[in-house]
Amino acid sequence: MIKLTIEALSQYNGDHNTPLYIAYKGKIYDVSSSFLWKGGKHQVLHKAGQDLTEELEHAPHGADLLKRVPCIGQLVE
């Protein structure tokens, strides 16, 4: 399991062929293989490399969908 700060997480946004990571409630998920995250964006509005905890509260789906992608680490201060 990796540990990343929010600043380090921001580098995993798909630019320069980096993997696509997102954070939710302190955990980091790798969404690189998800069709729904192609190009580093999800449904136009949500970008990889970010903590999406607040955005997910307003999404038309719950956090249960994160079970479909691997949890690879923790967000740290």
Place this chain on the structure above:
Amino acid sequence: MARVAREMVERSGINVDELVELLVKNASAELTTYYYYTILRVNLIGLKGEGLKEIAEAARIEDRNHFEALVPRIYELGGALPASMNDFHDISACPPAPLPEDPTNIEAMLKVFVNAERCAVRGYTQICNMTAGKDHRTYDLALAILNEEIEHESWFSEFLGEGPSGHFLRRGENSPFVSKFLK
């Protein structure tokens, strides 16, 4: 492009470029789903498969209607469809809905259908949330499509044993909600 119509949407506070991108991605999902559902439908054979053919066909035709209904709104707002069919497939708002490895596995077939419909329900809910009280025309269209996607989901989920759909199949014309945009 409908210049003033786009301006009205911009003035409501909506990021029109983002909205158009969402509409294009969802139109893409409709057309690719129509294609995948064609393959799924022809493989619904045998005693169990035949029972699903009618709802699969209704969902297939209605998804194509959703594509047809979305296209004018995309262009009114200054957007455009991708020039390449490959791009169209790759930008879809929903994942592909391919034929399961074993097409005689009816439960696997139903899961493909229901997952596709659930993705659509989420997508149009998002567009409705984004446009409610702001972009009346897009909202009206997205709501009409959402109504049909919810019915599709409930038809397929009923066969998966998730409970009654609460309504019957189409009687007469397809797209009871979206047809007003197709005239």
